[in-house]
Amino acid sequence: xHRLPFDEVQHTLAAVLSKLGFTPGRAxxxxxxxxxxxxxxxxxxxxxRFPRYVATIRNGSVIVDTEPRRIAAFGALExxxxxxxPGNLNALAMMDRALALSREHGIGCVALANTNxxxxxxxxxxxxxxxGFIGICxxxxxxxxxxxxxxxxxxxxxxxxxxxxxxxxxxxxxxxMSQFSYGQLESYRKRGEMLxxxxxxxxxxxxxxxxxxxxxxxxxxxxxxxKGSGLSIVLDMIAAMMALGKATHQLSHDPxxxxxxxxxxxxxxxxxxxxxPGAAQIADAIIASLHNSKPASEGRRVRYPGEETLRIRAExxxxxxxxxxxxxxxxxxM
Amino acid sequence: xHRLPFDEVQHTLAAVLSKLGFTPGRAxxxxxxxxxxxxxxxxxxxxxRFPRYVATIRNGSVIVDTEPRRIAAFGALExxxxxxxPGNLNALAMMDRALALSREHGIGCVALANTNxxxxxxxxxxxxxxxGFIGICxxxxxxxxxxxxxxxxxxxxxxxxxxxxxxxxxxxxxxxMSQFSYGQLESYRKRGEMLxxxxxxxxxxxxxxxxxxxxxxxxxxxxxxxKGSGLSIVLDMIAAMMALGKATHQLSHDPxxxxxxxxxxxxxxxxxxxxxPGAAQIADAIIASLHNSKPASEGRRVRYPGEETLRIRAExxxxxxxxxxxxxxxxxxM
Numbered sequence: 001x002h003r004l005p006f007d008e009v010q011h012t013l014a015a016v017l018s019k020l021g022f023t024p025g026r027a028x029x030x031x032x033x034x035x036x037x038x039x040x041x042x043x044x045x046x047x048x049r050f051p052r053y054v055a056t057i058r059n060g061s062v063i064v065d066t067e068p069r070r071i072a073a074f075g076a077l078e079x080x081x082x083x084x085x086p087g088n089l090n091a092l093a094m095m096d097r098a099l100a101l102s103r104e105h106g107i108g109c110v111a112l113a114n115t116n117x118x119x120x121x122x123x124x125x126x127x128x129x130x131x132g133f134i135g136i137c138x139x140x141x142x143x144x145x146x147x148x149x150x151x152x153x154x155x156x157x158x159x160x161x162x163x164x165x166x167x168x169x170x171x172x173x174x175x176x177m178s179q180f181s182y183g184q185l186e187s188y189r190k191r192g193e194m195l196x197x198x199x200x201x202x203x204x205x206x207x208x209x210x211x212x213x214x215x216x217x218x219x220x221x222x223x224x225x226x227k228g229s230g231l232s233i234v235l236d237m238i239a240a241m242m243a244l245g246k247a248t249h250q251l252s253h254d255p256x257x258x259x260x261x262x263x264x265x266x267x268x269x270x271x272x273x274x275x276x277p278g279a280a281q282i283a284d285a286i287i288a289s290l291h292n293s294k295p296a297s298e299g300r301r302v303r304y305p306g307e308e309t310l311r312i313r314a315e316x317x318x319x320x321x322x323x324x325x326x327x328x329x330x331x332x333x334m
Numbered sequence: 335x336h337r338l339p340f341d342e343v344q345h346t347l348a349a350v351l352s353k354l355g356f357t358p359g360r361a362x363x364x365x366x367x368x369x370x371x372x373x374x375x376x377x378x379x380x381x382x383r384f385p386r387y388v389a390t391i392r393n394g395s396v397i398v399d400t401e402p403r404r405i406a407a408f409g410a411l412e413x414x415x416x417x418x419x420p421g422n423l424n425a426l427a428m429m430d431r432a433l434a435l436s437r438e439h440g441i442g443c444v445a446l447a448n449t450n451x452x453x454x455x456x457x458x459x460x461x462x463x464x465x466g467f468i469g470i471c472x473x474x475x476x477x478x479x480x481x482x483x484x485x486x487x488x489x490x491x492x493x494x495x496x497x498x499x500x501x502x503x504x505x506x507x508x509x510x511m512s513q514f515s516y517g518q519l520e521s522y523r524k525r526g527e528m529l530x531x532x533x534x535x536x537x538x539x540x541x542x543x544x545x546x547x548x549x550x551x552x553x554x555x556x557x558x559x560x561k562g563s564g565l566s567i568v569l570d571m572i573a574a575m576m577a578l579g580k581a582t583h584q585l586s587h588d589p590x591x592x593x594x595x596x597x598x599x600x601x602x603x604x605x606x607x608x609x610x611p612g613a614a615q616i617a618d619a620i621i622a623s624l625h626n627s628k629p630a631s632e633g634r635r636v637r638y639p640g641e642e643t644l645r646i647r648a649e650x651x652x653x654x655x656x657x658x659x660x661x662x663x664x665x666x667x668m
Binding site: 079107146147163227240285295296302 | 438481489557606619624637
């Protein structure tokens with residue numbers, strides 16, 4: 001594992017994106033998002049994901065030079081067409097639009113059809129929180145999870161992000177509806193480790209912590225069993241219905257052809273009704289109640305969603321972004 | 335177990351509510367909500383819950399003759415004060431208000447402070463869906479769940495409802511952030527049964543399916559472990575911050591003094607931009623993809639959230655509402 005300065009990573013990725021046809025500004029933004037994702041410790045969706053992202057550009061799943069277009073607007077609600085543009089740039093623009101609608105109407109909502117994988121879901125939550133807004137967004141995905149009571153992958157893991165601004169550290173929840181991703185299952189298997197909790201069914205239909213058994217059955221667990229299964233279904237329904245876009249069951253099972261997904265972006269402002277110190281105090285008091293509560297293991301402290309990200313971000317900013325040599329060599333050769 | 339006609343149940347409960355000071359209209363509505371909840375098969379929050387509801391009126395937690403008051407409004411977003419009124423009537427009024435805001439602005443949102451337990455969460459999802467709207471609402475609760483990594487109950491199980499209208503059967507998800515409620519743990523224990531999946535920790539800190547062991551440790555599991563714990567935290571933050579109301583850590587641990595909770599109500603319309611047959615077709619196609627998928631057990635069918643409710647509702651409407659004689663005698667003596 002090497003470590004490279006943030007700026008060098010961003011510069012290198014931007015150069016690749018420019019060669020692929022991105023304008024300089026869009027190349028710089030796209031590269032920044034990948035670098036920030038690695039910087040925040042989400043290594044699956046940062047630099048390591050870049051080669052697959054490039055593959056989806058080269059195979060035509062992602063169209064680099066398109067921007068989303070507004071299809072319909074009614075008050076605080078808008079419907080946009082992502083035109084199969086880059087999922088991360090589209091999502092950034094749509095959360096910005098939801099923030100603008102929220103400034104105007106108290107709450108804002110954008111439904112986006114025909115977009116692409118937005119890489120790290122949490123990015124758009126941090127974006128909202130850094131602007132001082134509550135942000136809620138989700139995406140549907142290709143069918144990668146069996147519904148509760150089902151043996152076949154027909155629902156998505158549909159990542160959901162809920163972000164709450166807080167001057168002392170934003171609270172950003174970024175959760176897929178599967179307990180573990182296939183990437184995580186693979187990591188555990190390669191390390192020869194069992195999962196910390198049941199992660200799916202084996203081929204005999206028994207719950208198991210064995211990552212390889214779940215990879216063989218293609219039956220990872222939804223979070224909360226029947227509950228996360230239901231949540232995945234309604235998130236898909238709302239995104240596809242509001243955007244008039246594709247639903248999970250219509251998307252390709254092949255990751256590099258998982259294009260034209262549907263997404264939702266909501267924003268609201270705690271101070272929509274006027275300057276309000278109360279909301280920030282409420283946020284701080286909730287976090288304090290967590291920090292001051294008794295931990296399950298002595299010497300540890302209960303953490304809020306996003307807390308660990310701040311620590312990793314500071315560390316990676318200081319020491320440089322961790323980069324796998326093989327991945328970096330592949331990117332440099334692009 | 336007796337069965338009584340829906341109208342007789344509603345009439346009896348309404349008479350009790352009238353004696354407690356409800357106006358005739360509010361008594362009838364409150365009684366209807368309890369009867370409908372039992373009719374839909376949510377026996378924990380219907381007739382069986384009525385005596386505890388009455389106890390919270392008698393002890394002053396719930397104030398019968400108050401209605402919510404609007405505190406602030408900005409476009410599609412409003413803040414209301416529930417004035418410690420009856421939680422179910424307050425919630426019904428606030429979802430109605432969110433629907434009205436959505437008609438005007440495409441999406442509508444109400445944050446409600448100082449309200450009370452809304453009984454069955456799903457009620458307000460069915461309300462939105464029956465009006466043709468997508469409805470999302472949640473409440474915070476007293477601290478009844480340890481956060482992930484914590485040993486002490488400082489977060490709530492904060493029920494979340496997501497409802498999607500569909501002419502062929504609304505899709506209504508109603509999930510608490512705990513895998514099992516204390517009521518469910520008690521039921522399993524009394525039947526001498528183990529939980530179908532791990533439901534919490536025992537006193538030694540091991541995951542267990544033993545309901546009694548979890549009751550002793552007060553450590554039920556959040557859905558999806560760390561994921562549901564995080565979701566509970568952000569739902570509490572948003573409700574308390576937007577409503578300027580109380581957060582979970584400020585609420586009583588005693589169920590009959592769990593007053594002044596904070597809630598959120600969101601509504602949006604799939605046809606906000608004009609008549610739109612596409613959304614209903616998308617909904618039907620998603621449900622068809624579930625129904626047509628391979629079940630985990632032969633002869634069963636994958637169900638969508640709310641599907642079973644329709645079957646139970648029809649059965650209980652036809653046969654009468656199931657009533658426990660002891661509970662019914664208690665209510666008749668009120």
